[in-house]
Amino acid sequence: MKHSPNTDTNIKKSSVSLLHQLARRHGIQPVYRDESGNGRVVPDESLRDLLRLMDVPGQTSQQVQESLTKSKESQWTKLVAETFVIPQSKLSSGWTLHIPIESEPLSSIHITWTILGENKFRSTHQARGSSLEILARKKINGRQYLRVTLPFPRHLPLGYYALRLSVNSPSFRTQGSSRIIVTPDKAYDPPSYKTSRGLWGLTVQLYGIRSERNWGIGDFGDLNDLVYWAGKELGAAMLGVNPLHALLPGEISPYSPSSRMFHHPLYLEIERILEYRESPVARRRVNSQTFQKTLATLRSSPTVNYDLVKGIKYEILEILYRFFLKNHLAPRSRRGLAFLRFIQQQGNNLEHFACFQALGENFSGTRSSGKKTGGWQDWPEDFRDPLSSHVQTFSHKHSSRINFFRYLEWLCQDQLNEVKRTARRIHMPIGLYQDLAVGIDPNGYEAWAFQNQLVTQASIGTPPEIFSPKGQNWNLVPLSPEHLHQQGYEVFIKTFQSMMAGGGLLRIDHAMGLFRLFWIPRGKPPSEGAYIHYPAEALLAILALESQKFHTTIVGEDLGTITPLIRKTLSLSGLLSYRLLFFEKTKKGNFIPPRRYQKSAMVAVSTHDLPTLKG
Template identity: 35%
Template structure:
């Protein structure tokens, strides 16, 4: 038994799985043999020749075995060729990387390897202390319609630019499942390489007055409107579209085939994703898929058109934001992974952790852990493929953004992986090639936004290992400091002046209660309603103490007992006076709304991602109370 245990530990270490881990309370935990074995059985950890190295300019890069000290050639991306000397030091051969950032080829004696040379840091924020807001695109009412789209986002960017905002943050706009209106969560995408076509502008819309989005009716309506637009393309427009489609190549073709096949089988069989399809369709290169593609070329072309329309809409919104005077512009959001039954998992199966989902281990907020039901890029596939899947993912998210927020940034370092079908606490941490991914991120951030560069924000909330935030700060990645979570060692709220200067300041995120909702206990009411019970008196008493603590830190004068308006004003003034270079105030807090966009841990118990704003932004931002909050942000 001891030998078996020793062999299991050896296999786990070789694969980058941690047998021991530290929980949110600082206590050591140990992964069971059963969980470790189940994960190892699903990992394709096969090794391959090292094809990718990375480093920073003027620093040594260690080379694998087989390289010798002496002259070599570095072929730059531009095609230029540099003569370099590989030195022998400390028993290893090393290249002193020149300060030529990018992806180059090192060659010697018929051997070659990609060498990524990164700048020392991601691009810094613009000089000064700036502010922005965050919106859920479907919540916007600009342009009418059943929900907001990229055309609505353009008009919202104009309104915020006039108000003095430097940035406008949005939730992920990754591709979803166009034929399945039930799958509207932006954090469980079908693909991170393409866009959510439901957000593609599709002509004039009929004004919809509902407070909640009816995705079951709205999503099919948008596809019908897009189909009308596709059929009405002029010859000139069709030529532009076809040229764009050809430029996108195999990746777009595979994605459009998936969408067409998914739409066909979802209507015919009710299949929600590719594992539920008939077996012959599981192979993207198989005869059944080739035959389907030949018979349904028009449908495939339509889904490619929908992607083009979405891409143009997002590009136009980004250009509008810059034209409105925003020095940062749109801040895009990169989801941590993709659905295991979506387009990426079907057409690029070898890129992903097949048979495993990702989530979070048990902690005080989630005693049973979290299984997000999505998968992620495999660290072993990244090594085998020279990190091409990660590079392409970053280029998709950076394409039009002046900033990118990386959801669950710890995922660059390690992932909590769970065997499919197992509960969340039966997982383990899997190491990611953090150093390589960080350097690639720095290269792509400098190239982003059509060469203008983009800031990078890493979501570093929750259980974070010691030193992780320091590594992010050294790389120029801004952390997130969110009002409810900024506490001292005794649990009290930190004065805003003491917040971390290498982070953005926020009053809330889409996953936590709004300031007004928190003050009124709206989140407690929701949890009680879902549990079909009254609000727990202990929870209510605890919230009373928390309110007193917050007001003692931020407020002035007597604590307002019921009206949250002074608290919202104080919270916005607080994030405005932190040393953070950028303050983001979600539109829900600018408007002092009670309800939050998303309640984590719920599916249909709470109207996640369905809420609409009460009006268009121009009149909302001109309301005296809102204008006063904007004036506070501009003055600070």
Template identity: 35%
Template sequence: MSDTPQQVVQQDWTDADDQPQRVPDATVERVLAVMGEPPADLERTAPLVTRRGRRTGLAGEVRLEDGGSARLDDVVPDDLPFGYHVLVPDDDAPERRLVVSPGRCWVPPEQRWGWAVQLYAARSAGSAGVGDLADLRALREWTESLGGGFLVVNPLHAVAPVLPLEASPYLPATRRFRNPVYLHVDEAPAVPVDGIDRDTAWTHKLRVLREAFTARDDDTAFDAWRADVGRPLEEFATWMVLAQEHGGDWHEWPAELHDPHGDAVRRLAEERADDVTFHAWLQWLLSEQLREATGDLTVVQDLPIGVSGGGADAWAWQGVMADGITVGCPPDALNSVGQDWGSPPFVPWRLRAADYEPFVQSVRATIAGAGGLRIDHVMGLFRLWWIPQGAGPQEGCYVRYPADDLLDIVCLESHRAEAVVVGEDLGTVEDGVTEALAERGILSYRVLWFEDDDPATWPAGSLATVTTHDLPTVTGLWNGSDVDDQLASSDQAEADVRAGADHLRAQLQRDGLADDASAQEAVAAAYAQLGRAPSLLLSFSLEDAVGEQRRPNVPGTTPQERDNWSVPLPVPVGDLADHPGPAALLRAAGVGPAAQREPLHG
């Protein structure tokens, strides 16, 4: 793609209702001013992302990432290793990164089913009020005992270590490191049963973990891991120390601390070396506990569309992200007024100039240790809806990204980790996206609530589900409580909310579910439909399995309006095996231990 700002800003576009739209000139001018101009030599220095057998128009020596060397003469050789190399051109042009991708993601060999879980909500008596990695292990073992092949979990990325902790998993401080609130500690205090209290859990765990850190003996394994992760870990751990002292938004810190590579930050890291080591040690514990929790089961981790503008990644990658811009989406079927997700976007040309390293690190770190990746709003790899500061979601515009490069990087990371990749392609999806995902083996999303076609006709290259964290549970939809929840907490028009619910009920009744059916019968009807899908991954909502009425999140609402991301499962993890709901759901879908005895798969 060209990096000329005027060419990446999409002034004319088509909305979710197939209506042409034109962005006002004033909005385009604001976006262009933020974007800035790329250097004149960018096309000679930016990374080249390619595949074996492709022409490059270049020749030179290749320094392989494993320390070896190879020759490039225009066409990429079939034996050139996949990976991140350095091309030294023959014509004395600057060295540049050479990324060789397989062009396709790793794909499971056969259909699998699994549970979709909000980990923080999946609590047990020993998890200090927030579902943790020990609970994930229990969920994994339970799923394996039922014949399941994967779990899908919410983003587990770190937030600022200041109270109140950020509740949204989709607005993390970083996409490279994990949230220590998910660490399991042996001491568990009494906790409330009606909500998720992250602040109490973190305060308690911080004390216990600091005591364990002080009392530790052998650091050999940690030291080796720390050295391997390298500079990104040191930057993040330093940011955590600074955030504890000065707050979670680096813009509000003393000016001398704004530069992560400056003298003031270096001196502080030296003076507070023990604290920096503590936060690095927490990340090591997280990697160890996650590895033990996932075992051999695929756990699909979620990659949010962005990060907090005041967080660790935004601090480390200043100049690559757009100041004064947040991303979201225009009005669509998910939300009639559009959405602002609060995250600053990468400037496309600046991301290329950074060798795509921020994107590579984010994808690799999220896949690590679990074997699966769900890319939130995968359309953002093609274009993102930029919203200038002070404007509403309806007043944004689309900015295009180097999608071919980004997708091929995803393929390379998937290939290396043997990780399945799912692209969440809901909302306003432009032409060509579905085909580009399918060509690379990235599974699309198929949600019963949004599909007019019978699940039996859905593509095999997809993840099939009834609902998502932003949509009603079956029970909440069927008994009307979800409509009440939306009207009480959001500013959406009542007519739109009720019309949307009526449409979803019609989808649910595709097989003739009676109007006076029970909630349990409605859940069975939904998953009997889903069981007909040939999709490679069949994802079953744990909220639906246990009859939860409330969805995890109502988009567009604030913490003052609704306790998003804080709704606990009504059934403790340890009691799931004895609860009738999960077994009934699996029977309806035609999978699990009883599938052969009760073949409901249509």
């Protein structure tokens, strides 16, 4: 049979169309507009690569068709969604359930569900099939599925809940579970914003601060002094600081964190630690001539000598930890018991983080080194899974070393909390203003611990554009939108709970990432990347919940190419906009007057990656 000239082309177009459909169903944008307004089509190979990273088969036309069918059918065959994020004001809309039925009458179906929450909250409900409101029906592979809605309790408080569900009929019995997140309509809006004409503050890059007593890098003691000075003497409402996230050995950029849930021990003020005041050995070492000479060199250095700073700080921290073990933890002093309570409160997350730190030391063959080492992907395979038996055995065998890293985080949180207490004591309207990096180092803790919620073989960046013709690869790991939803937004929630503890103000770097991020498959150039959409409505709702809980104001960094609709969505969610003096100009190039700035905005002169006002 002779083919018409367009047959192969039509087949190819059909295949591409299905590939684009599959991509869109998984949040991948196959066509986007660049900053000049030109349409760009993502290469098919890139779409297939990104689908593969999402565990979606799509390398052949048959796989594309099968995955597309599976994606459509799963909307019906899945008993209940893994997570419901529902504003408290919309609880009356209920939740959706899909029930498979055979030939039995609807009246024979019996549903029982229990909602469990904090403070021993428990609410159990039942329904018969005959009382259900059927929204739709669908027949799949010869089986009928019903889509129905069931009610939430009328007055469900804000917070997190577990849903336990069972559906019984004469021909089948099935069970399911889900997470319910009940959220407020908007993020926290402090009363001080309504009663003040305008609040102002300062920002600092903490690592660059020098004082007569610090050890060559700004520390939490300096931060505490700055908060007191800015708030008490200058009348500032806040003091901003760079991200204080935990970093990998040898990494110095605060925007390439190993973890956004934990802190960088180099910021510890050693002499403020109780064990330092109690330990003659530590004080004798610090007061020695050679040590003081090193401190003088570090204090006079125009840049931070990270290797040397880490070397001397960790030398003393090791001494303090041994003193703590002997004099506090072993005899269960009041301080030792406080540390044990901290470990219990932090739970498995801190345990895994401390274990990751110890494993990194173990496989790099260095202790307290400031040199860069290989990532966890280079570890023996048995240790790449945080839940493996080998990791658990290592944790038990090296419990003392793991407690050392818990001890460091305990000290960090204690000193940072002291800064926040100082801000409250002097009645600063806002207090500490912290910064959240946009992503995670692929070699870092969170990329190892939360592999089921991140895409470790992709990187965040930007497409080719006027000021960056080849695009940008930031070498930061993105969250997986689908896996995030399936895991109840666990890593997202833990990150913001850690950042918001103690209140204040939090700036989210690249807030556009709540809506979409540009992914680049590892090993590929930015020209072969694509935009991935995120469940912005759910993410913003969770942010609002944590913001209200911790009384923390949120600023969404909305600079660059961002649509008016996204800016409006951020504003309606209660997030402050972010404006820069350098960018707020008239068409003639003059700076606009303050009265013309958006009211619900934080205004800054510049940022960490732009020139200072002086130049």
